[in-house]
Amino acid sequence: MPKEVELFGKKVILRNNICSKDDLNREDKYRTYNLYISITDVCLASCPFCNNNTKKKQTFTDKKFNVEKLKFVLEELKEKNLLNRVSITGGEPFLNVELLNKVVNAIFEVLGYRQYLTINTNGFNLDKVLELDNYKNIAGIHISRHHYLDEKNDQLFGFKTIHLDEIKSLQNKLENKHLLRLNSLLIKNYIDSAENVENYLEMAANLGIFRVGFVGLMPLNEFSKQNYVEYKEIFKNLSPDCAIVSNLKNANICDCANGMYISKDGTLVEFYSRVVRDLNPQAAGQFSYTVENNLCAGFGNIIY
Numbered sequence: 429m430p431k432e433v434e435l436f437g438k439k440v441i442l443r444n445n446i447c448s449k450d451d452l453n454r455e456d457k458y459r460t461y462n463l464y465i466s467i468t469d470v471c472l473a474s475c476p477f478c479n480n481n482t483k484k485k486q487t488f489t490d491k492k493f494n495v496e497k498l499k500f501v502l503e504e505l506k507e508k509n510l511l512n513r514v515s516i517t518g519g520e521p522f523l524n525v526e527l528l529n530k531v532v533n534a535i536f537e538v539l540g541y542r543q544y545l546t547i548n549t550n551g552f553n554l555d556k557v558l559e560l561d562n563y564k565n566i567a568g569i570h571i572s573r574h575h576y577l578d579e580k581n582d583q584l585f586g587f588k589t590i591h592l593d594e595i596k597s598l599q600n601k602l603e604n605k606h607l608l609r610l611n612s613l614l615i616k617n618y619i620d621s622a623e624n625v626e627n628y629l630e631m632a633a634n635l636g637i638f639r640v641g642f643v644g645l646m647p648l649n650e651f652s653k654q655n656y657v658e659y660k661e662i663f664k665n666l667s668p669d670c671a672i673v674s675n676l677k678n679a680n681i682c683d684c685a686n687g688m689y690i691s692k693d694g695t696l697v698e699f700y701s702r703v704v705r706d707l708n709p710q711a712a713g714q715f716s717y718t719v720e721n722n723l724c725a726g727f728g729n730i731i732y
């Protein structure tokens with residue numbers, strides 16, 4: 429049974445079911461929810477699978493994100509014990525490091541330093557992470573990188589992305605070797621086979637990156653529909669260097685597999701794959717906070 433909560437005077441229906449390895453639709457009435465905060469809709473890339481790539485800019489001047497309203501919303505979600513992980517996304521969040529810094533500080537100020545916070549980035553300006561006041565309290569920076577070869581990755585993003593030598597040099601400077609993680613979409617002609625997945629994992633091992641995600645395309649546009657690659661098909665063909673340790677699903681909404689890879693030099697890399705199969709479930713399984721300063725149940729249903 430979904431649960432009904434009241435937020436800012438509105439009734440909101442939230443999913444109670446949790447991920448499990450069978451189809452038994454297990455419930456947790458104390459379930460908490462991830463929050464995705466989009467601090468900008470501006471991006472310098474032109475990824476063909478993304479529906480957020482219309483406003484291309486190298487610099488960021490928008491002043492519309494309201495940090496005070498975000499803090500007010502965070503207070504309410506905290507008060508109601510509804511929050512799990514928080515993730516900052518965009519557009520490209522590192523286009524405006526000053527705003528990113530303010531948002532990160534605001535999140536820790538309201539939710540405390542034990543809050544699990546991650547940032548999604550295409551890697552632009554990534555060395556600026558060291559300038560964030562709270563970078564040591566951030567759990568993870570998820571770098572979107574959709575191929576193990578720099579030139580293939582640049583081609584897909586439509587600009588010169590952060591290259592492997594630059595990621596390695598940043599990784600060497602960081603005390604927390606678990607801060608940087610890599611996320612690859614599974615896309616036809618990019619990472620679309622077991623061999624490519626293992627080449628990608630080998631690259632991650634060489635960079636000292638401990639965790640990699642392989643994410644299925646959501647059908648947001650024609651490109652995503654036509655270039656979809658099913659992780660279950662790929663994972664059937666992985667070599668014995670990869671061990672799948674769990675498969676989970678959440679009703680018919682999303683599913684994932686989790687595993688470990690042992691590299692040629694014996695380094696272990698965690699990996700997972702997940703895909704969202706129902707983009708508009710009846711009850712929301714997460715919150716989002718948009719660049720227009722709206723708190724939403726799921727990704728479109730405005731609450732406040």
Ligand SMILES: C[S@@+](CC[C@H](N)C(=O)[O-])C[C@H]1O[C@@H](n2cnc3c(N)ncnc32)[C@H](O)[C@@H]1O
Nearest residue numbers: 477478518519520548549550572645646648652
């Ligand atoms: C919209 S981006 C914003 C953050 C940053 N610009 C980046 O690319 O990581 C957030 C995440 O959405 C993912 N994404 C974009 N379009 C997608 C699609 N059609 N299906 C699945 N994930 C998608 C990106 O790969 C990225 O991991």
Ligand code: SF4
Nearest residue numbers: 471473475478481550
């Ligand atoms: S870098 Fe991120 S926000 Fe920009 S177009 Fe690509 S997926 Fe979209």
